[in-house]
Structure formats: C-alpha cells, structure tokens
Amino acid sequence: MLNKNVKLNGKTVLVTGAAGFIGSNLVLALFKGFENIHVVGVDNMNDYYDVSIKEYRLQEIENAQKSGEWTFVKGNIADKELIDGLFAKYQPALVVNLAAQAGVRYSITNPSAYIESNLVGFYNILEACRNYPVEHLVYASSSSVYGSNKKIPYSTDDKVDNPVSLYAATKKSNELMAHAYSKLYNIPSTGLRFFTVYGPAGRPDMAYFGFTNKLIKGQTIEIFNYGNCKRDFTFVDDIVEGVKRVMECAPEKENGEDGLPLPPYRVYNIGNSSPENLLDFVDILQKELVRAGVLPQDYDFEAHKKLVPMQAGDVPITYADTSPLERDFGFKPATPLQVGLRKFAEWYKEFYKI
Numbered sequence: 357m358l359n360k361n362v363k364l365n366g367k368t369v370l371v372t373g374a375a376g377f378i379g380s381n382l383v384l385a386l387f388k389g390f391e392n393i394h395v396v397g398v399d400n401m402n403d404y405y406d407v408s409i410k411e412y413r414l415q416e417i418e419n420a421q422k423s424g425e426w427t428f429v430k431g432n433i434a435d436k437e438l439i440d441g442l443f444a445k446y447q448p449a450l451v452v453n454l455a456a457q458a459g460v461r462y463s464i465t466n467p468s469a470y471i472e473s474n475l476v477g478f479y480n481i482l483e484a485c486r487n488y489p490v491e492h493l494v495y496a497s498s499s500s501v502y503g504s505n506k507k508i509p510y511s512t513d514d515k516v517d518n519p520v521s522l523y524a525a526t527k528k529s530n531e532l533m534a535h536a537y538s539k540l541y542n543i544p545s546t547g548l549r550f551f552t553v554y555g556p557a558g559r560p561d562m563a564y565f566g567f568t569n570k571l572i573k574g575q576t577i578e579i580f581n582y583g584n585c586k587r588d589f590t591f592v593d594d595i596v597e598g599v600k601r602v603m604e605c606a607p608e609k610e611n612g613e614d615g616l617p618l619p620p621y622r623v624y625n626i627g628n629s630s631p632e633n634l635l636d637f638v639d640i641l642q643k644e645l646v647r648a649g650v651l652p653q654d655y656d657f658e659a660h661k662k663l664v665p666m667q668a669g670d671v672p673i674t675y676a677d678t679s680p681l682e683r684d685f686g687f688k689p690a691t692p693l694q695v696g697l698r699k700f701a702e703w704y705k706e707f708y709k710i
C-alpha cells in the first residue's frame with residue numbers, strides 16, 4: 357500500500373467536467389469525505405447529450421450537505437485565458453481533469469471536438485499546472501487506449517500504441533503529454549484508465565442508457581458484434597472511490613542517477629476486472645427495468661432486439677488487470693451489475709417520472 361502524502365481537508369481542488377457523469381459524482385464524494393474542501397468545478401455544459409442531465413447533476417451538488425465551498429464556472433478548458441485565470445485566482449492544490457469529449461463512435465463523425473477538448477484542453481491544464489504548481493494532477497484516460505489488444509486482462513505494462521479510434525488516440529496522447537510535463541516540470545501526475553462506467557444519471561450515449569430509451573419507446577435495440585462483446589462494466593461509485601484514493605497518493609518526486617528528476621508519473625486501470633457478455637448485461641438490465649417499473653412485466657424483449665455486426669472503432673473485449681490498483685490502494689471495484697443496474701433503473705424511473 358502507498359502512503360497517503362496529499363491531505364485533502366481544507367484544500368482547493370479543481371475538477372474539470374464537474375457537471376459530467378463521473379465529475380459530478382466525484383464532487384459529491386469529495387464533500388462527503390473531506391472537511392472544508394473548496395471544490396472549483398469547470399464545465400462548458402456542451403450539448404453532446406441532454407444538458408438537463410448535466411443541470412440535474414449540478415443541482416444535486418447544490419443540494420448536498422457540505423462543510424466546504426463549491427464554486428462552479430461555466431467555461432471551456434480549451435480557452436487558455438480562462439484556465440490560466442482560474443489557476444491564478446484559486447491556486448488549486450489538486451486538479452482532476454475529467455472534462456473531455458467522450459465516446460468512441462462520435463469521434464468518427466466529429467473529430468474536431470476531440471482535438472479541442474482532449475488535446476488543446478488538456479495542454480492548457482498541463483501548462484497551468486506548470487505555472488501554478490499543484491500537489492497532484494489526476495486525469496481521465498480510458499480503457500480504449502488498449503485498442504484491440506489480444507492479451508487479456510489488459511495491463512498498464514502492455515504496449516498501447518495501436519489505437520482504433522481518434523478518441524483512444526487523444527487519451528493515449530494525454531498520457532504521453534502528462535509524462536513529458538511530469539518529467540520536464542516535476543508535476544506529480546496520475547492517469548486513470550476507466551473501464552465502461554455506468555450508473556444513475558449516467559451518459560445517455562452509452563449502451564445501457566440508450567437501450568433503455570429505445571425499449572421504452574417500443575423501438576428495437578441493436579446489439580453489436582452479435583452480442584459477442586464483453587465489457588468490464590464498472591459502477592460509478594467504484595470509479596469515484598478509486599479516484600479519491602488515488603488523489604491522496606501523489607507519485608513522489610525523486611532524482612535519478614543522473615541527478616535529474618525522475619518523472620513523478622503513474623497510470624492505473626480502474627475497472628471491474630470481471631468482463632460480462634453484452635447479452636447477459638442486457639438480460640440483467642431488462643429484469644431491473646421491469647423490477648423498477650420502467651417497463652411492464654409482460655414486455656416482449658425478444659421482439660425488440662436485433663443482433664448486428666461490430667461497429668468501426670469498437671473492440672470485442674475490455675478486461676482490466678487491477679492488481680497494481682489493489683497493491684497500491686488496497687481497493688478494487690466490485691459492485692455487481694445487478695446492484696448497479698438496479699440503482700440506474702430506479703434513478704431512471706424517478707428522473708423521467710415514469
């Protein structure tokens with residue numbers, strides 16, 4: 357286990373993508389877990405998916421009990437002046453960069469959104485961390501960096517320079533950029549490769565949410581690769597727990613034999629480490645949607661399912677080797693799908709007033 361070397365109580369933490377799925381859950385967990393913390397959240401509230409879900413998440417943060425302070429700034433991380441201004445004003449001790457253009461398929465039709473948010477935006481964050489030193493920069497990478505890795509489970513020791521989407525290429529680039537900045541400017545940084553995150557108030561562009569929207573409208577859902585896809589579905593609370601633990605352990609600054617700083621740089625997988633077949637996942641989702649009352653008992657699921665070939669940019673399996681996470685933080689995601697999907701189905705019913 358690593359020693360905690362970053363105290364969060366009383367600190368200012370900048371969370372980008374704070375109105376996002378993972379970001380908003382992280383902000384809530386920071387207020388719950390730490391005292392007198394000042395969280396500065398940035399998000400440009402873009403309409404890649406239904407903005408009312410982002411507004412709902414921000415409202416949840418407003419409503420939460422907190423001993424510390426919450427500041428929300430609507431803005432774009434690709435706006436260098438804005439980011440520099442925020443660092444100058446708030447001097448955050450920690451930065452968690454979650455703002456990004458997410459989604460694999462959208463990167464095929466809208467590549468420029470990825471260059472702007474994931475590359476220019478992340479570069480601005482790195483430059484700001486260089487000019488206003490932070491105790492720890494934690495940033496989201498993705499399981500998609502593994503591309504069509506043949507070896508499973510996916511390990512952070514695997515060579516990952518064969519991305520199969522622009523999204524994956526930007527996430528791998530983030531790791532490379534962070535490595536260079538860690539080395540050159542001694543910025544302690546940790547990249548986290550998240551594996552298919554799901555949960556209440558999740559992202560409508562992800563399969564479980566999209567399937568639910570379609571089933572409720574009586575439309576047919578398309579199951580890619582004829583259902584032979586396996587995904588390491590990870591419940592959002594597990595991701596947030598992992599991020600929190602990682603935030604408290606920054607890579608130590610050390611000098612190498614040449615007297616120059618070694619890059620204080622690490623990368624971890626955070627995934628459930630138990631891949632589920634997409635068809636089994638859909639089966640559990642169906643049962644939970646019926647149980648929550650989102651869909652009727654007698655819903656004819658078979659009539660609303662179509663097995664289709666694999667999509668460009670998709671990979672057949674994702675499977676996280678989480679042993680370094682367990683070794684260093686004594687933690688691994690373990691929420692069963694049924695528990696996580698139940699929470700999603702119950703939230704869905706309440707949010708859409710079904």
Ligand SMILES: NC(=O)c1ccc[n+]([C@@H]2O[C@H](COP(=O)([O-])OP(=O)(O)OC[C@H]3O[C@@H](n4cnc5c(N)ncnc54)[C@H](O)[C@@H]3O)[C@@H](O)[C@H]2O)c1
Binds near residue numbers: 374401453457497549
């Ligand atoms: N959810 C997953 O399964 C998953 C898996 C792997 C990696 N990730 C990564 O985790 C991070 C969070 O993902 P999420 O699922 O919460 O996605 P999300 O889309 O819900 O959250 C991202 C937030 O960032 C904001 N944003 C996007 N571009 C911005 C910009 N240029 N400036 C300011 N704000 C901007 C969006 O409005 C959004 O609210 C992302 O970096 C994503 O790539 C997510």
